[in-house]
Amino acid sequence: MSQPTGLVRTGIGPIDRDHLHLWDLFQTLLEKDLREDEALAVLKELLAYTRYHFGREERLMQEIGLTGEPRQAHIHEHAIFVKRVENFLELLQNRAAPKTTGLQAMVEEIQKMHQLPTLPQLDPAKRVVAFLVDWILNHTSGMDVELANHTEAAKGPLANQDFSFLESDRPAAS
Ligand SMILES: [Fe+2]
Ligand SMILES: [Fe+2]
Numbered sequence: 001m002s003q004p005t006g007l008v009r010t011g012i013g014p015i016d017r018d019h020l021h022l023w024d025l026f027q028t029l030l031e032k033d034l035r036e037d038e039a040l041a042v043l044k045e046l047l048a049y050t051r052y053h054f055g056r057e058e059r060l061m062q063e064i065g066l067t068g069e070p071r072q073a074h075i076h077e078h079a080i081f082v083k084r085v086e087n088f089l090e091l092l093q094n095r096a097a098p099k100t101t102g103l104q105a106m107v108e109e110i111q112k113m114h115q116l117p118t119l120p121q122l123d124p125a126k127r128v129v130a131f132l133v134d135w136i137l138n139h140t141s142g143m144d145v146e147l148a149n150h151t152e153a154a155k156g157p158l159a160n161q162d163f164s165f166l167e168s169d170r171p172a173a174s
Helices: 013-031 036-063 068-093 101-113 124-155
Strands: none
Touching: 013 036, 013 124, 036 068, 036 124, 068 101, 068 124, 101 124
């Protein structure tokens, strides 16, 4: 698969492959006309894979001896993102309530916090997904690239490094 526009490569193989996989899951949610149960299954997989991926990055931080603010800030962003995906999942799961009030509120909150281009053609659920995609792009080009820079500073050129220690059992697809 070619590199999607806007998704920056870090130069760390396992991390970049994870980003592509997450990207695919997001595109499935955005572009395919999924039934609600299918969308929920994809979102659950996305949450599981996101946790796994963040775990790998945090393991890398440990491996290169990254401490202090750069480590704390990065881990903090991961935690906020996981919370958002969890909230989103929870909202979709409890949508037995009339309409999508919870989702609409989340969309409004997101739009207040971030000057996102308005996406009027998308329903509230897809707008939340669009926000999550936007987050991933920003996070990858910011903190993940910084992590790659720290890794290079600590251990030398990325191309010469063996990142196989990051390979461990992936979460089972749901
Ligand atoms: Fe990442
Ligand atoms: Fe990250």
